[in-house]
Amino acid sequence: GNSVTQMEGPVTLSEEAFLTINCTYTATGYPSLFWYVQYPGEGLQLLLKATKADDKGSNKGFEATYRKETTSFHLEKGSVQVSDSAVYFCALSVAGGSYIPTFGRGTSLIVHP
Amino acid sequence: DSGVTQTPKHLITATGQRVTLRCSPRSGDLSVYWYQQSLDQGLQFLIQYYNGEERAKGNILERFSAQQFPDLHSELNLSSLELGDSALYFCASSPGTPGSSGNTIYFGEGSWLTVV
Numbered sequence: 001g002n003s004v005t006q007m008e009g010p011v012t013l014s015e016e017a018f019l020t021i022n023c024t025y026t027a028t029g030y031p032s033l034f035w036y037v038q039y040p041g042e043g044l045q046l047l048l049k050a051t052k053a054d055d056k057g058s059n060k061g062f063e064a065t066y067r068k069e070t071t072s073f074h075l076e077k078g079s080v081q082v083s084d085s086a087v088y089f090c091a092l093s094v095a096g097g098s099y100i101p102t103f104g105r106g107t108s109l110i111v112h113p
Numbered sequence: 114d115s116g117v118t119q120t121p122k123h124l125i126t127a128t129g130q131r132v133t134l135r136c137s138p139r140s141g142d143l144s145v146y147w148y149q150q151s152l153d154q155g156l157q158f159l160i161q162y163y164n165g166e167e168r169a170k171g172n173i174l175e176r177f178s179a180q181q182f183p184d185l186h187s188e189l190n191l192s193s194l195e196l197g198d199s200a201l202y203f204c205a206s207s208p209g210t211p212g213s214s215g216n217t218i219y220f221g222e223g224s225w226l227t228v229v
Contacts, residue, residue: 041222043117045220049217102158104155106156
């Protein structure tokens, strides 16, 4: 089956620090990969996505590269801000069938001033 | 604003009761998904509808049911509620047909259910 494994949080950083949140996956078939972000009291929002190997998704200073050889899609940001404090979810979906995204358990990021 | 609207935002109800959660997908989206988010279980897929038809079932209890109406809005019915059903219930929608893996799904802000 399909599964997504994320590093456990919370991840606590100071403002302007470098962020990495690890995500690895297993999939039957060729998945598309996503990062969603959930700010407090809100729903999940798409942050970025990549649909094929070696693609880099980027948005709001966040980046993630689809690494087929290591089955990974790690999220990075060079300089985090307090406003980045949120829960980050890695997800995948595989073509065919009903297309049901599989989500990781989420990683909480706390950024201190 | 994702364009997915859920009501109510919060509700508190007693054990044994029944509630209905409502979702309006983004304009033009044919697929609707329901997810349950709790602290111990994370984000759990419940059920998907596409253009009025059930397409996939996840970890949905028999006490729960859903449907999608001709105008594409969806309702999730939760009955014989238990304390453990307290959670945040999300509706999401996507524009593409099932089987298109690159489709982004768009989430509503959720309905907080507290069972007391």
